[in-house]
Amino acid sequence: MSGLVVVGADGSVASLAAVEAAAREAQGRDAGLRVVHAFVRPALHVPLGPSPLGPPEGGLRNMADRIVTEAVERARAAAPGVDVDRAVIAGEPLTVLEAQSRAAELVVVGSRGMGGFVGLLVGSTAVHLAAHGRCPVLVVREQPRADGPIVLGVDGSAAGERAVEFAFAEAELREAPLLALHAWTTWNAPMAAPQDASEPYASPPGALSGAEERLLSEALAGHRERYPGVAVEHRVAHGGTREALIEASRSAQLVVVGARGRGGFSGLLLGSVSQALLHHAHCPIAVVRGAGANH
Structure with a gap:
């Protein structure tokens, strides 16, 4: 032991x-x-x-x-x-x-x-x-459910890497499927360098969505190989992260998030997404702090 x-x-x-x-x-x-x-x-x-x-x-x-x-x-x-x-x-x-x-x-x-x-x-x-x-x-919560997937909130930040590892390990431990969810809006999507200087603020149709799909895939890279027995579903949603995760928690047995995401302010120990889930999720919540946050 x-x-x-x-x-x-x-x-x-x-x-x-x-x-x-x-x-x-x-x-x-x-x-x-x-x-x-x-x-x-x-x-x-x-x-x-x-x-x-x-x-x-x-x-x-x-x-x-x-x-x-x-x-x-x-x-x-x-x-x-x-x-x-x-x-x-x-x-x-x-x-x-x-x-x-x-x-x-x-x-x-x-x-x-x-x-x-x-x-x-x-x-x-x-x-x-x-x-x-x-x-x-x-x-x-008082009556945690024993079925449903493990829902992982993915934001692509370095601080969120430990949450990804924890969620995969928890899915394996519980023999549960893993739903990796990444939600984005034009306000929280990272800005890429413009391809055409005449349109510095425009993105080609589908460019932001494709970039967010890649962000999710890259965040999960390597973990699927280490946990081959875990069935993983990717989901990219265009909308608010808090709303998407709270809605997904309705059918989940656990939601896993990092303490802070890529939109967090320096020095803030708990982000708005994790705070919202602690207050409003419909299932238990695991909050995982990132590397270097334990000091």
């Missing part, structure tokens, strides 16, 4: 769904699973253990142990045989899980936790980890 999958557990319905998904991920990767619960220390002089005036099973520490015990049981039921360990850590969940991501190959969290506000589509922990985690982050 090699590798480690980390999952955050807080007792919410969303986190228990994340625990089950994480257990299956660990099983498929032949990796260990670590169930992590983080809690903020109470105010000074308030004990972590039960109050002398309360029941012996009370207190923050006992509550945390119950949350983790339930999560571990759920993980073992979902993926028997997976090596599961547990960690109860005092600290902000964002900080704790980011630190855990340094030693993990994947961190899994629910879309919303116990602290989520009514009407909020995705919690701050999921967004923060997608931007700052040191490994890919899988954000799980």
Whole structure:
């Protein structure tokens, strides 16, 4: 066994769904699973253990142990045989899980936790980890579907190369087809040098579309050979990337995107496409940061 999958557990319905998904991920990767619960220390002089005036099973520490015990049981039921360990850590969940991501190959969290506000589509922990985690982050909805393709958002950027590799590996692990989707508009298509100086802003009919087809093919080059068992469908769509991927997520079991694309601003850790998917996709989302983004 090699590798480690980390999952955050807080007792919410969303986190228990994340625990089950994480257990299956660990099983498929032949990796260990670590169930992590983080809690903020109470105010000074308030004990972590039960109050002398309360029941012996009370207190923050006992509550945390119950949350983790339930999560571990759920993980073992979902993926028997997976090596599961547990960690109860005092600290902000964002900080704790980011630190855990340094030693993990994947961190899994629910879309919303116990602290989520009514009407909020995705919690701050999921967004923060997608931007700052040191490994890919899988954000799980309450009822992830087991069928459908893995949808990969391709933008042709160097930062997106890790997302392509992750999506192929995930498709192989799940024995699922891969839909590689690239959406473009005249606003985000790269500008080529004009062929005719008299028409510096014009492109021959079909030139932009052909260039975007080549971009998609080049982004996938080499991966199909390394993953011959993965059935791949290419799809180039003329339209908004966010809209295309959200629509494709309706029939997908997972959408994989890079943290930032070729339209991202320097210094921005999470792009508009990944942000939109975290909030509006109809299936779990894996956000994969690019090489050099872990510092």
